Amino acid sequence: MDAIEVIGLTKRFGDNIAVNGIRFRVGEGETFGFLGPNGAGKTTTIRMLTGMTRITSGRALIHGHDIVRDTLAAKQLMGIVSETSNVYDELSAWDNLIFTGRLYHLGKAEIRRNARDLLETFDLYERRHEPAEAFSKGMKRRLTLAMGLVNRPRVLFLDEPTSGLDVQSRRIIRDVVQDLAQKNVTIFLTTHDIEEANVTCDRVAIINRGTIAAIDAPEKLKQTFESLQSVEVSFDAARPGLLEALRTLPQVNEVRKEGDKFRLYTADPPEVLGSLCVLAKEQNLRPISVTTRGPSLEEVFIRLTGLSIGTKKETGEADAGLV
Structure with missing residues (x-):
């Protein structure tokens, strides 16, 4: 069974089509990159796949569970790390993880065990009792990723996980992503960093103006041109x-x-x-x-979209503030 199956997925904002009938599959244990310029439909897609935005038409399945018809079963299988931090600044790193674990209705012992393991993995354990407001941006990003993993998901959605981070935090996050892939966790990664996708992803999809321009392994995309x-x-x-x-x-x-x-x-x-x-x-x-x-993956991207990775196009997604 595919970890993610997307069938004719569409999202409209009024008269604007942010995502237009896209189709793709992501295999279990695959690291799948989702690239596109700002406003292309990346974040809208990830929000539909995770049940955060209503789907206009089409279907999205998580290990066979329809995100609309079987929402709870689908969400229990996933972890979500959004581009914007969901860390509670007034809480400590430890309490943030305990709170997140309770939201997933995990047992007390499992929450504490997972919290300790994750804080050690992300080099935050020694500062676990400090309020998150004292953390740097990189530390908060690592804590956000730890919170997304507290339920040990089978599918992890990462929205721009390393954007604007220091070298140490980027390296830790990339190492964790590679380790998760070896443990057969499926990773759906949106990013502006084409080199990150090139070295991390098994396959990448390039989306532009709400439609998929290409899907393939990075090296195969390069060979096409x-x-x-x-x-x-x-x-x-x-x-x-x-x-x-x-x-x-x-x-x-x-x-x-x-x-x-x-x-x-x-x-x-x-x-x-x-x-x-x-x-x-x-x-x-x-x-x-x-x-x-x-050819580099960046050159392939520019050839397919006519845009550099940071270029903003006006779409329904941009109009709705979801870039």
């Missing part, structure tokens, strides 16, 4: 007209100057390497470094 392969070269000296000369080389689709390097986009790197050698000899240029590169 051969024209985004490139050759990066730097020379001992920049000559007038060099950029124009590089643009005229056979099989070169585009040339960008990036610092002291030139990046030549091509579907045929070996052909371009040969042409570069000829050009360097003709113009008495000395290459300092030459590197061939495959």
Whole structure:
């Protein structure tokens, strides 16, 4: 059975369609990334999957339980870590976890055991009795994630889990996510950090203007766009007209100057390497470094959406304040 099954999921805000009939499946134990520019439908989707926003049409199943028709059974299987903190500042880290465990109707001994384990995992145990208002942003984010795991969920929804965090907190959260995946916990991750998705996720879906533009493993998505392969070269000296000369080389689709390097986009790197050698000899240029590169996930994202990851598009979701 799939951990998550989405069938024709749609959300309207008045006349605006924030999510438009999307379909996908997430396997048990899979880490699934959900990427898109601000306002594309990421947060609206995650809110529908977790029962926080009413579905206009379509269905969402969590281990076979319909989130609308069998809400309680579906929610008992999931943990939710929203982008905005749900930590109670006046409570200690320990009391936040105890309170969350009671919301899931866990037994007293189980709550205390899970709270201790999670606070140790997230390097918060020594400060467990301090009020959360004294915590840094990174510590609060770690506590929020611990609260989302107190019921030992089979499916964990993470909305921008590492956004704006310090290096230590990002590393701890990523290590925990990888450990959960090894324990067969399904993770649904929305993120602006394409590199995070690249190194963390088994598959990613790219959503734009409420529709799915692509779903596949990160490396397979990259391989789809051969024209985004490139050759990066730097020379001992920049000559007038060099950029124009590089643009005229056979099989070169585009040339960008990036610092002291030139990046030549091509579907045929070996052909371009040969042409570069000829050009360097003709113009008495000395290459300092030459590197061939495959497309990055960010370049695939831009090709599919026409947007950089931080670009905001006006959609029903944005109108409703859910970006």
